[in-house]
Amino acid sequence: xxxxxxxxxxxxxxxxxxxxxxxxxxxxxxxxxxxxxxxxxxxxxxxxxxxxxxxxxxxxxxxxxxxxxxxxxxxxxxxxxxxxxxxxxxxxxxxxxxxxxxxxxxxxxxxxxxxxxxxxxxxxxxxxxxxxxxxxxxxxxxxxxxxxxxxxxxxxxxxxxxxxxxxxxxxxxxxxxxxxxxxxxxxxxxxxxxxxxxxxxxxxxxxxxxxxxxxxxxxxxxxxxxxxxxxxxxxxxxxxxxxxxxxxxxxxxxxxxxxxxxxxxx
Amino acid sequence: xxxxxxxxxxxxxxxxxxxxxxxxxxxxxxxxxxxxxxxxxxxxxxxxxxxxxxxxxxxxxxxxxxxxxxxxxxxxxxxxxxxxxxxxxxxxxxxxxxxxxxxxxxxxxxxxxxxxxxxxxxxxxxxxxxxxxxxxxxxxxxxxxxxxxxxxxxxxxxxxxxxxxxxxxxxxxxxxxxxxxxxxxxxxxxxxxxxxxxxxxxxxxxxxxxxxxxxxxxxxxxxxxxxxxxxxxxxxxxxxxxxxxxxxxxxxxxxxxxxxxxxxxx
DNA sequence: TAGTGGTCTAGACCACGTG
DNA sequence: ACGTGGTCTAGACCACTAT
Numbered sequence: 001x002x003x004x005x006x007x008x009x010x011x012x013x014x015x016x017x018x019x020x021x022x023x024x025x026x027x028x029x030x031x032x033x034x035x036x037x038x039x040x041x042x043x044x045x046x047x048x049x050x051x052x053x054x055x056x057x058x059x060x061x062x063x064x065x066x067x068x069x070x071x072x073x074x075x076x077x078x079x080x081x082x083x084x085x086x087x088x089x090x091x092x093x094x095x096x097x098x099x100x101x102x103x104x105x106x107x108x109x110x111x112x113x114x115x116x117x118x119x120x121x122x123x124x125x126x127x128x129x130x131x132x133x134x135x136x137x138x139x140x141x142x143x144x145x146x147x148x149x150x151x152x153x154x155x156x157x158x159x160x161x162x163x164x165x166x167x168x169x170x171x172x173x174x175x176x177x178x179x180x181x182x183x184x185x186x187x188x189x190x191x192x193x194x195x196x197x198x199x200x201x202x203x204x205x206x207x208x209x210x211x212x213x214x215x216x217x218x219x220x221x222x223x224x225x226x227x228x229x230x231x232x233x234x235x236x237x238x239x240x241x242x243x244x245x246x247x248x249x250x251x252x253x254x255x256x257x258x259x260x261x262x263x264x265x266x
Numbered sequence: 267x268x269x270x271x272x273x274x275x276x277x278x279x280x281x282x283x284x285x286x287x288x289x290x291x292x293x294x295x296x297x298x299x300x301x302x303x304x305x306x307x308x309x310x311x312x313x314x315x316x317x318x319x320x321x322x323x324x325x326x327x328x329x330x331x332x333x334x335x336x337x338x339x340x341x342x343x344x345x346x347x348x349x350x351x352x353x354x355x356x357x358x359x360x361x362x363x364x365x366x367x368x369x370x371x372x373x374x375x376x377x378x379x380x381x382x383x384x385x386x387x388x389x390x391x392x393x394x395x396x397x398x399x400x401x402x403x404x405x406x407x408x409x410x411x412x413x414x415x416x417x418x419x420x421x422x423x424x425x426x427x428x429x430x431x432x433x434x435x436x437x438x439x440x441x442x443x444x445x446x447x448x449x450x451x452x453x454x455x456x457x458x459x460x461x462x463x464x465x466x467x468x469x470x471x472x473x474x475x476x477x478x479x480x481x482x483x484x485x486x487x488x489x490x491x492x493x494x495x496x497x498x499x500x501x502x503x504x505x506x507x508x509x510x511x512x513x514x515x516x517x518x519x520x521x522x523x524x525x526x527x528x529x530x531x532x
Numbered sequence: 533t534a535g536t537g538g539t540c541t542a543g544a545c546c547a548c549g550t551g
Numbered sequence: 552a553c554g555t556g557g558t559c560t561a562g563a564c565c566a567c568t569a570t
Contacts, residue, residue: 032546032547034557034558034559035558035559036558036559060535060536060537061536061537062535062536070559070560071559071560071561072560072561073558073559073560073561074558074559074560076537076538077558077559079537085532086532090536090537090538091536091537091567091568092536092537092538092566092567092568093535093536093537093566093567093568093569094535094536094537094567094568094569095535095536095537096536096537109531110531112531205532206530206531206532207530207531207532208528208529208530208531209528209529209530209531210526210527210528211477211499211522211526211527211528211529212499212522212526212527213479213480213497213498213499213500213520213522214479214497214522215496215497229495230481231479231480231481231497231498232479232497233477233478233479233499234479236526237531254479256477256478256479256480260476260477260478260502261476261477261478262474262475262476262477263474263475263477263529264472264473264474264475265375265376265378265472265473265474265475265503266351266352266471266472266473298565298566300538300539300540301539301540302539302540326554326555326556327555327556328554328555336540336541337540337541337542338541338542339539339540339541339542340539340540340541342556342557343539343540345556356555356556356557357548357549357555357556358547358548358549358555358556358557359547359548359549359550359554359555359556360548360549360550360554360555360556361554361555361556362555362556
């Protein structure tokens, strides 16, 4: 906060004392970072460190403003962006909360499969296996691990209205998901990502998907109850947590008869 | 602007004169609409009416603020949202411009097809036909027309690096696209959506897509140079213009060997 | 009634692009 | 040097929720 913009009429100078507030590097520097971006970073740190956990309320805007020694408007803009990134959820009159995969309809955000009539149907998961093994070169690269590092492999089916529709192969870094077993998986109720965040402190923030049409290989076809060679939607997903660190590789095969993958371009 | 919020210290009352500024319906009414939303609506009207055309610059924030008799911050928030909706583009130091499909890399926004190496390749269009006919019940419903209303049907192939990769069937309302012929289509250089906006004053704002894996039917397979039954990505798109009016139905078949459809979940 | 987020204003200054 | 968007502040009031 050396030469903070605005407030020429402020006779006190740069906000009383510099204290423990790491706000700095402002005007006319070659690497200019707005104050609200720095505040955004500080809030993200608190989220990542677990100071405020998923579902919990965070301090009010005025409280954060006084903590960081900035105006409410600056905190506001930081929270605005974090809310746009789905890290926080604002509720007027109540407060601002840490986003979570537990509540709400956050399911659809990561599985955009609708029935032909456009209705979102509930699904049930049927676990096939959960093994620990060493990462292949390909998986290691995508998870930012060293080859042969330990990983967890989960295989499961998803059934919509009793119809087997999705086969998923999920790779997770073994270090983060220590103690993940088939038993624990089957005991847990709710979305997988909800379990990851409550049981392993790893919250999925965003993901990228590569989508193709492929012919069902015999083993896959068998599990999905379709003939070999049947056209399937292949969905390769990489999920990221705080700091854009990859923490999940998922390969999915979708049967798209009666269902479709919904996407919105805007 | 009867009892505008803020500014108790304003002794003048409700902003000089009410004049031609349609800002109204403020506080404590059952249907509360923020001022900046109303400004957003007014700006959208000017966009839709063609007062500011695609690619052109719009008046500066201060100018709009004085026109609408609100503060710059209020105009700013309205423009912020319009920029987030891809209707406007801000350029620091220069001004705010009406978004267009002509320039930039707006191609990828509506055709998210990448090569396996993750690189975006250029493509060329090969027109197959352009006919005028009467809408089927299905197409009429999706375009919000009456059955048997006139529509235009375009068929084309897209080639990436010489490889035939996409077959598109495009339906457009005949009323809006009067005078669209195969010749005019083939003469035009650049993206289809760019032509629609410059030649027919219809700008595509957003679209929804239904994605499935299907087996290639013989006629489609033939055009795409793949065997019948080959797995193809089926992409059914409906595009919308201002006011969420549908103005295009597009059915695409993608060959996803060597290429994939990229999607980001966030 | 009190607290929270949401809106609005007015003014100052900074960063960027162009003369 | 000037104009544009971008940042920051301080303060007032509104809308919503809980007590």
